[in-house]
Amino acid sequence: MNDDKIIxxxxxDIDIQTIRNLIDQGVTSxxxxxxxxxxxxxxxxxxxCGPIIAREIAMKTGQSMEEILSTHSxxxxxxxLFQEVLEGIDNEE
Amino acid sequence: xxxxxxxxIVGGGITGSATAFSLAKRGVKDIVLIERNELAxxxxxxxxxxxxxxxGTYQNCLLARESxxxxxNFQEVLETDIDIELKQKGYLLxxxxxxEMDQFRSxxxxxxQLGIPSRLVSCLEAKEIVPFLNTQKMFGGAFCPTDGHANPxxxxxxxxxxxxxxxxxxxxxxxxxxxxxxxxxxxxVHTDRGFIETDKVVNAAGGWAAHIGEMxxxxxxxxxxxxxxxxxxxxxxxxxxxxxxxxxxxxxQQTPHGSFIMGYGPENExxxxxxxxxxxxxxxMVRKATWLLPPLKNLRIVRQWAGLYNISPDxxxxxxxxxxxxxxxxxxxxxxxxxxxAPAVGTLLADLVTGSPLTWDVVLDLxxxxxxxxxxxxxxx
Numbered sequence: 001m002n003d004d005k006i007i008x009x010x011x012x013d014i015d016i017q018t019i020r021n022l023i024d025q026g027v028t029s030x031x032x033x034x035x036x037x038x039x040x041x042x043x044x045x046x047x048x049c050g051p052i053i054a055r056e057i058a059m060k061t062g063q064s065m066e067e068i069l070s071t072h073s074x075x076x077x078x079x080x081l082f083q084e085v086l087e088g089i090d091n092e093e
Numbered sequence: 094x095x096x097x098x099x100x101x102i103v104g105g106g107i108t109g110s111a112t113a114f115s116l117a118k119r120g121v122k123d124i125v126l127i128e129r130n131e132l133a134x135x136x137x138x139x140x141x142x143x144x145x146x147x148x149g150t151y152q153n154c155l156l157a158r159e160s161x162x163x164x165x166n167f168q169e170v171l172e173t174d175i176d177i178e179l180k181q182k183g184y185l186l187x188x189x190x191x192x193e194m195d196q197f198r199s200x201x202x203x204x205x206q207l208g209i210p211s212r213l214v215s216c217l218e219a220k221e222i223v224p225f226l227n228t229q230k231m232f233g234g235a236f237c238p239t240d241g242h243a244n245p246x247x248x249x250x251x252x253x254x255x256x257x258x259x260x261x262x263x264x265x266x267x268x269x270x271x272x273x274x275x276x277x278x279x280x281x282v283h284t285d286r287g288f289i290e291t292d293k294v295v296n297a298a299g300g301w302a303a304h305i306g307e308m309x310x311x312x313x314x315x316x317x318x319x320x321x322x323x324x325x326x327x328x329x330x331x332x333x334x335x336x337x338x339x340x341x342x343x344x345x346q347q348t349p350h351g352s353f354i355m356g357y358g359p360e361n362e363x364x365x366x367x368x369x370x371x372x373x374x375x376x377x378m379v380r381k382a383t384w385l386l387p388p389l390k391n392l393r394i395v396r397q398w399a400g401l402y403n404i405s406p407d408x409x410x411x412x413x414x415x416x417x418x419x420x421x422x423x424x425x426x427x428x429x430x431x432x433x434x435a436p437a438v439g440t441l442l443a444d445l446v447t448g449s450p451l452t453w454d455v456v457l458d459l460x461x462x463x464x465x466x467x468x469x470x471x472x473x474x
Binding site: 035038041082086088089 | 397
């Protein structure tokens with residue numbers, strides 16, 4: 001199996017080669033990686049890709065996983081439909 | 094890290110990065126750009142990513158059109174292979190009164206003087222552009238087909254990369270702690286990584302512009318205000334333009350990536366640096382967006398966040414050198430439209446720093462408030 005084709009971020013379809021190339025170019029924080037590739041901006045908010053990318057960065061830079069895994073999760077915790085929010089408002093009223 | 098620089102730029106957002114590039118492009122050496130966090134981590138990376146030329150004053154139309162020329166020829170101008178995800182499918186502005194239509198009518202006249210291809214549209218024409226648009230209560234609108242979207246992160250990165258290639262030193266994760274001024278002249282910048290001797294500083298600190306001003310003893314007439322925003326999951330393209338209304342108070346666009354990004358201007362938001370997201374925004378945004386664009390009901394919201402508008406007294410940028418402190422330049426107070434005009438602002442700041450005449454005949458100096466020459470721009474959110 002070709003390692004490079006491994007999908008790291010399922011929300012945004014990012015493969016590991018893309019991540020490794022960017023690390024080689026000096027992108028060594030999750031925040032920067034997120035801004036350039038969108039990994040972590042999808043419905044999972046980086047819950048899947050975050051640790052995988054952090055490990056790749058750790059292997060390259062020698063930083064610890066704890067140092068790297070600092071990116072913010074944003075609300076809502078999981079995706080929510082506009083319709084569901086509307087129904088929530090209606091129920092309150 | 095250099096301990097001496099010809100210019101220190103404070104802020105690694107779009108304004109600082111574009112300024113660094115413009116200066117380096119003119120041959121200025123020993124430029125240092127200081128960013129407290131990561132590039133585009135403040136207002137730039139939090140903005141709605143829209144770029145429009147439909148303004149109501151000649152000067153704003155000019156800056157927007159000149160910036161659009163750069164966005165349109167970005168890879169060539171910056172000699173970069175970064176794709177900034179430019180989408181030119183227009184901005185559709187909605188009017189909810191005859192008065193608002195009249196305003197659009199006079200705006201379009203100004204825009205036409207500069208060759209901006211905008212036009213007034215009826216409700217029916219608006220529906221041709223966005224078929225599922227709810228035109229209830231609408232009087233009509235205005236449309237410019239070449240307005241649109243660019244990716245703020247990638248645009249900033251491209252500017253920063255191009256600047257670095259031309260010799261600019263970019264210090265990320267570095268904080269400006271103070272600025273030394275002697276005899277009303279800049280002497281240097283203190284950072285948490287050491288002192289940099291310089292006689293020129295560019296304040297491009299976005300939401301923290303007033304704070305940087307305080308460091309040189311200036312009370313700049315700008316303040317920061319939280320604006321919230323949300324984004325959905327990506328779906329197939331169904332909406333071409335940015336849909337925007339000043340009176341209904343909303344903007345919403347589908348990015349080339351497929352996600353919908355939207356926000357509205359807050360009411361009674363206190364001044365300050367709070368950038369927390371709220372459920373109140375989520376509810377109000379859902380109410381507004383689904384009334385205007387009903388098919389959104391079936392879309393999934395994946396993230397919401399907030400950023401700071403840096404607001405000036407006339408909600409127009411301040412781009413000038415300080416009269417009080419020589420060598421202190423500023424590109425501040427963008428009031429929510431810094432990203433879309435940054436290419437032109439970078440050029441203007443490079444003009445100022447190099448002591449060259451301004452590339453365009455515009456009045457954006459701080460002195461305009463004392464002269465009571467405020468810019469009466471009617472079209473801001």
